[in-house]
Amino acid sequence: MKRDLYIDFAKGLATLAIIFIHTVFWSGQFYVKTEFRVLSLLLDVPLFYALSGLTSGGNIEKTLYRLLKLQITYMIFVTFLFFTDYFFKVLGMQIWGLEAMQQFYSTFGTKYTPSSISTFPQWQNLGNWYLHQYTMCDTFPVVMGSFWYLKVYYILTVLGVLILRFFPKHIVWFIALCMGYTLFINLNPAYYPSGQVGYVAFYLGLFLIAHQLKGKKLNIRWTYFLFSLWVLALIILLNTIGYDAIMKMNKSKFPPKLLYIFWSVFSLTLLFTFYNRLKISTPNFITQIGNQAIFYYFAQGISSSLIYFLVVALKDSMHWFVLMILVFGINIILAIIISKFLRKLDTWGWNTLEKLRLLTSRI
Numbered sequence: 001m002k003r004d005l006y007i008d009f010a011k012g013l014a015t016l017a018i019i020f021i022h023t024v025f026w027s028g029q030f031y032v033k034t035e036f037r038v039l040s041l042l043l044d045v046p047l048f049y050a051l052s053g054l055t056s057g058g059n060i061e062k063t064l065y066r067l068l069k070l071q072i073t074y075m076i077f078v079t080f081l082f083f084t085d086y087f088f089k090v091l092g093m094q095i096w097g098l099e100a101m102q103q104f105y106s107t108f109g110t111k112y113t114p115s116s117i118s119t120f121p122q123w124q125n126l127g128n129w130y131l132h133q134y135t136m137c138d139t140f141p142v143v144m145g146s147f148w149y150l151k152v153y154y155i156l157t158v159l160g161v162l163i164l165r166f167f168p169k170h171i172v173w174f175i176a177l178c179m180g181y182t183l184f185i186n187l188n189p190a191y192y193p194s195g196q197v198g199y200v201a202f203y204l205g206l207f208l209i210a211h212q213l214k215g216k217k218l219n220i221r222w223t224y225f226l227f228s229l230w231v232l233a234l235i236i237l238l239n240t241i242g243y244d245a246i247m248k249m250n251k252s253k254f255p256p257k258l259l260y261i262f263w264s265v266f267s268l269t270l271l272f273t274f275y276n277r278l279k280i281s282t283p284n285f286i287t288q289i290g291n292q293a294i295f296y297y298f299a300q301g302i303s304s305s306l307i308y309f310l311v312v313a314l315k316d317s318m319h320w321f322v323l324m325i326l327v328f329g330i331n332i333i334l335a336i337i338i339s340k341f342l343r344k345l346d347t348w349g350w351n352t353l354e355k356l357r358l359l360t361s362r363i
Helices: 005-025 034-042 046-055 060-095 098-106 123-130 141-146 148-166 168-187 197-212 220-240 243-247 258-274 285-291 293-314 320-361
Strands: none
Touching: 005 034, 005 046, 005 141, 005 258, 005 285, 005 293, 005 320, 034 243, 034 258, 046 148, 046 197, 046 258, 060 098, 060 123, 060 148, 060 293, 060 320, 141 148, 141 293, 148 168, 148 197, 168 197, 168 258, 197 258, 220 243, 220 258, 285 293, 293 320
C-alpha cells in the first residue's frame, strides 16, 4: 500500500509546531510575549491524536505490535537519558565543582546540592520512566515535560482499536459518549476526574471522529461553518470573559478544558479540510520529519533544554522577536542532529536485544 505523504506532511508540520511551542513556553518564558506563546497553541498535540485516527484500523495484533515496538524504542531512549543525566552530574561535580553545577541547574530553576548526587544511580527513577511515571530529569527538563502525550497515546490507542474491532457499527455512539462526558465534566468542574480520564475522554473522541473521516473529504461547507463558528466563539469569548481568558490558554491544556478544546478546533479544521485535497507527490524535508516524528519528539525535549543557555546569554542583547526566531531555528537544527543520533541509538539497542535473544536461546 502506497504511503500517504499528506499524513507525513501533516505530522512534520505538527512536529515543528511542537518544537516551536517548547521553544516559547519553556526557555521562552524569559523573553517571549505572552500573546505569541498563546498563539503557538493553535497547532498542537490534538493534531497527532487526529492523525492517529486517520491511520488506525481494527487490527488488534498489528496495533499492539506497533505499540510494543514504540515502548521498546522509548525504553532505549530513557535508558540513554538516565545514564547521561547521572554521569553528567557525577563528572560535572568532579570537573567543574559545586558552584558551576549550581549555576548550570539554576538556569532551569532546579536546586543542585551535593546530596543531589548519590554514589549509585537512582534505579527507581529509571523503573518509573519505563512504567511512564515521568519523574523529573534535571539535566533535560523538557523531555519529561513532553511525555504526558505518550501515556495518553498508549491508552487511547488500545481503547480505540478495541472499539474499532468489536463495535464498528457503534462508533458514533462512542464519539457521543466521549464528547458528552467531556462536556459534562467541563460544565461541572467538581466532577472533573484526576489522572488520565479527562485527557482520554476528549482525545479518544477526537481519535474516533478522525477515523470516521478516514478516506473521505470534509465537505467544504463544514469548513466554512466550523471556521465561522470558531471566529464567532472567539468574539463572544473576548466580549464576555475578556482578554485574560485567552492569555490563560495553556492552563486549560492540562487536562484539556473547553477553552483549549475550542482553540484546537482551528488546527483540526485545517487538517481535515486539506485531507484528501492537498496532494503531496514527492518526499521532502517536512515529510521526512513526519516519517520519523517519534525521534524528533524525543530529540526536541533535549534540544529545547539546551537552548535555555542560549536564551540566558542573549535575552538582553537583542529584540525578543528576533531572538525567538533565532532560537527556534537553532532548536530545529539541534533536533535534527539529535534525532539522527537517536535513530542510530535505537538501531544499536534493537541489535543488542536481538543478540541477547540469540544468546539466551542457546542456554
